Amino acid sequence: MYSYKLSHIRQLESESIYIFREVAAQFENPVLMFSGGKDSITMARLAQKAFWPGKIPFPFLHVDTGHNFPETIEFRDKLMDDLGVELIVAKVQDLIDEGRVQEEKGKNPSRNKLQIPTLLNALEKHGFDAAFGGARRDEEKARAKERFFSHRDEFGQWDPKNQRPELWNLFNGRKNMGEHFRVFPLSNWTEMDVWQYIAAEDLDIPEIYLSHVRDVVERDGVYLAKSDYITLIDDEEYDQKTVRFRTIGDMTCTGAVLSDASNLAEIIQEVASARITERGNRADDKRSEAAMEERKKEGYF
Numbered sequence: 019m020y021s022y023k024l025s026h027i028r029q030l031e032s033e034s035i036y037i038f039r040e041v042a043a044q045f046e047n048p049v050l051m052f053s054g055g056k057d058s059i060t061m062a063r064l065a066q067k068a069f070w071p072g073k074i075p076f077p078f079l080h081v082d083t084g085h086n087f088p089e090t091i092e093f094r095d096k097l098m099d100d101l102g103v104e105l106i107v108a109k110v111q112d113l114i115d116e117g118r119v120q121e122e123k124g125k126n127p128s129r130n131k132l133q134i135p136t137l138l139n140a141l142e143k144h145g146f147d148a149a150f151g152g153a154r155r156d157e158e159k160a161r162a163k164e165r166f167f168s169h170r171d172e173f174g175q176w177d178p179k180n181q182r183p184e185l186w187n188l189f190n191g192r193k194n195m196g197e198h199f200r201v202f203p204l205s206n207w208t209e210m211d212v213w214q215y216i217a218a219e220d221l222d223i224p225e226i227y228l229s230h231v232r233d234v235v236e237r238d239g240v241y242l243a244k245s246d247y248i249t250l251i252d253d254e255e256y257d258q259k260t261v262r263f264r265t266i267g268d269m270t271c272t273g274a275v276l277s278d279a280s281n282l283a284e285i286i287q288e289v290a291s292a293r294i295t296e297r298g299n300r301a302d303d304k305r306s307e308a309a310m311e312e313r314k315k316e317g318y319f
Contacts, residue, residue, distance in 0.1 A: 027215055031064065034203035037166055038068035040189055041148050041201050042075060048148040048201075049106070049141075052078040054090040054097075054224060055266035057152030057204055060212050062101060063219055064203060065150075077104040079149070081137050083129040083268045084111045085247045090266050093224040108140035126237065128270045138173075141198060148199045156208045166205055172196035209264075210289050217282045229262045229280045240273035 041048050050065060052058045065074045080094060098105045110132045113119045118139075119132050141149060153164060163178045167189045171177070182190045193199065204212070216223060233244035233256040242248055244256050247270050261274035262285075279285045 027211060027218060030207055030211055031067070031215070033206065034061075034064045035068040036187070037189075037201065037203040038065055038150075041150070042069070044189070045148040045199070047144070047146050048076045048150065049079045049144070049146040050074075050076060050150040051137075051152070052080050052094065052105070053152070053266060054080070054086075054094040055152070056212050056216060056223060056227065057154065059097070059221055059223060060207075060215055061150060061152050061203060062097065063215075063221060066101065074101065074103050077106050079106045079108060079137075079140060079146075081133045081140070082107050082109045082111075083133060084109060085129055085245070085268045085270055087224070087226055087243070087263075087266065087269055087272075089224045089226045093222070097222070106140065106144065108136050110136045112136075113139065126270070128268060130268050130271050146198065147193070148201050150201050150203060152204055153202050154204045154207050154209070154212075164200075164202055164205060166202055168200040168202065169193065170198050170200060210286065213282065213286050213289055217286065223282075224266065226263045226266065227285065229260055229277050229284075231258055232261050232274065233257070234259050234261060234274055241275070242271075242273060243269055245269045 050058075050061060052062065062074075062078075065076075069075055078098065094105075110119070110129050113132070113136055114121060119135055121132070122128060140146075155164065163181075165181050167182065169177075169180075169182065172194070207215075215221075234241040235244070235248070235250060235254050235256050236242075237254065241259060241261060250256075259274070259276060260278060262277040262279060263272060263274050265272060277288060279288045
């Protein structure tokens with residue numbers, strides 16, 4: 019196991035802890051959005067440290083598409099028990115059953131975009147005025163435009179051209195009735211930073227981040243894992259590959275990468291030499307050049 023003592027990792031940790039405490043001071047009812055992925059695992063540890071020896075003073079929220087990797091859900095539930103925090107699960111399926119949203123049609127349908135109304139409904143239902151997210155600026159060009167405190171209007175929408183300055187780490191959390199903020203404590207972190215922090219803190223991670231043999235189908239340059247939510251088309255067929263996942267999300271759009279990295283040290287080495295971004299294997303981001311920004315403007319994470 020790596021025992022990282024890198025000063026820049028601890029500087030990033032201090033910055034993030036400061037953000038958590040600022041939100042606790044400025045907002046009445048925050049929530050931490052939790053997916054079970056490496057970024058939300060890192061945020062869970064940072065929140066734990068920010069308020070230690072007290073308990074984390076806000077619940078966690080998982081927007082559940084119903085198309086999750088089973089390993090992720092198993093890991094999520096175990097971590098919630100270990101942390102002793104309240105977990106709120108907002109289900110896309112509930113909105114489908116209520117007739118409030120419709121599933122996509124076509125050869126490669128995804129529930130990913132349906133997370134937007136599900137999230138906004140949960141924020142309104144529980145009266146959350148700030149929602150912590152694990153987005154980082156290095157992930158994708160739309161996320162690079164975010165501030166630490168990202169204002170959302172009364173419809174949950176984001177305007178990238180109308181954001182507040184954050185000079186000298188002064189954060190403006192003032193809002194009108196019905197508005198809320200998304201807060202991104204990991205904004206200045208990179209994928210490498212996250213993995214080094216997980217190694218330094220000896221944190222558990224879902225098994226699908228590590229190399230394993232899995233049935234996958236290659237579709238539009240992305241390896242999608244076999245599941246009940248994917249229908250093979252044309253002459254497609256599943257093939258066994260040694261893979262791992264760099265991101266965790268909906269099984270219908272989260273692609274695997276060919277990899278033999280079976281521990282944290284090997285993951286870190288692999289990330290250091292990678293020439294494709296971690297979201298390069300997300301089918302939902304390939305739908306258009308501005309796919310992420312379009313979703314974020316509507317209220318996505």
